[in-house]
Each structure stands twice: as structure tokens, then as C-alpha cells.
Amino acid sequence: MTCNILILYYSRHGSVAALAEKIASGVQQAGAEAKIRCIAGFNQHTQPRHPIAELAELRDCDGLAFGSPVRFGNMAAEAKAFWDNTTSCWLKGELINKAAGVFTSSGSLHGGNEANLLSMMLPLLHHGMLLMGIPYSEPELHKTQSGGTPYGPSHVSGMSADTQLSVEEQRLALAFGKRLAQLSMALKTKGFST
Numbered sequence: 001m002t003c004n005i006l007i008l009y010y011s012r013h014g015s016v017a018a019l020a021e022k023i024a025s026g027v028q029q030a031g032a033e034a035k036i037r038c039i040a041g042f043n044q045h046t047q048p049r050h051p052i053a054e055l056a057e058l059r060d061c062d063g064l065a066f067g068s069p070v071r072f073g074n075m076a077a078e079a080k081a082f083w084d085n086t087t088s089c090w091l092k093g094e095l096i097n098k099a100a101g102v103f104t105s106s107g108s109l110h111g112g113n114e115a116n117l118l119s120m121m122l123p124l125l126h127h128g129m130l131l132m133g134i135p136y137s138e139p140e141l142h143k144t145q146s147g148g149t150p151y152g153p154s155h156v157s158g159m160s161a162d163t164q165l166s167v168e169e170q171r172l173a174l175a176f177g178k179r180l181a182q183l184s185m186a187l188k189t190k191g192f193s194t
């Protein structure tokens, strides 16, 4: 049985995209298929790093990782606009009982990355998704001096918008991807997710 995990993100400068790629590696290590798709910018003139997401890809996924940078303590407007266009999906309950988690990147350590992760969960809860994060059995959660939270993977990009992830941020993103894939496979095998 194949299990498709959609890694859906918005990123302007590449930090959230770098986390998406690490999460995809974790998904693949767990034996599931990782599909990375980005949300288009409102004024996008450059070629996106990954294909633009289609609503059908959201409908068809078995599990979802959703990423956005922090914008004034909240998700980017582009990411919010994507969810505001998912009413047809919500009306049919197409995401109910599918596993999901969130990831982010912020400029500063206390610039709202945890608040953003929590608020990014709200549309997923309205869609009936089953949210997961990162357990403290992951040793890097105790050690990280930058990103990586129990609410989901994160990166602190600093004033220079550095897209290089720390070792701990990378390992936590990988562990999150693996856990999301394992949970999605278990839900699908048991027939709990549709």
C-alpha cells in the first residue's frame, strides 16, 4: 500500500523550503512517498523551487506537512489564502482523519515561531485533521539553541535570512517527517483515514 505525504509550503527566501526538503527525506526514510509542493507568491516573478500545489494534491494526500514563515507572529498571507480556497475540500470532509503537522522559520528566536506553529494548526483542525508534533524522546529537542519545537520543526534564520539549518534543526525535521509518514501509514492501513 503506497502512502503519499504532501509537504506543502510557502517560502520567500528559502528557509521554509530547506525544512520542507529535510522533512521529505524523513518521509522517504520511513518508506512513504514525499511530494513537495509550494504555494505561489502573490507577486512571484522567479521560478519556484518546487511545483505549485494543486487543490487535488491536497485532496489525494494521506498525510500533510504544512510550512510557512513567520510574518508578524502569524503565517504568511499567501499560506492563509491557500487555506481560504479549500472550502470545497472542507464541505466534503476530504481531509478528515488524515495526519498532519506544521513547520516554520522565523528571523529571531523569540519572534513568534511557536505562536505561528500553533496558529497554523487552526485550519487543519477545522478540516478534521489529526495533528502531531515532535516528542521529547528526540534528543535534539533538549539540545537545540535555535529552532526545533514540540509543536513542529522550525528554523531561526537570523537577520541575514540564513537558509543553512543547524544540525539539530535538520535532525528534528527528519524525525518529524519519519513520524508523520509512520502515523499516516498506520491510519491508512487500519482504514481510519479515507
Ligand SMILES: Cc1cc2nc3c(=O)[nH]c(=O)nc-3n(C[C@H](O)[C@H](O)[C@H](O)COP(=O)(O)O)c2cc1C
Binding pocket: 010, 011, 012, 013, 014, 015, 016, 017, 069, 070, 071, 072, 073, 074, 105, 106, 107, 108, 109, 110, 111, 112, 113, 156, 157, 158, 161
Ligand atoms: C513582512 C515580514 C514579517 C516578518 N515577521 C517576523 C516576525 O514576526 N518574527 C520573526 O522572527 N521574523 C519575522 N520575519 C522574518 C521571516 O520570518 C524570516 O526571515 C523567515 O526565515 C523567512 O522564511 P523564508 O526564507 O522561507 O521566506 C518577517 C519577515 C517579513 C518579510
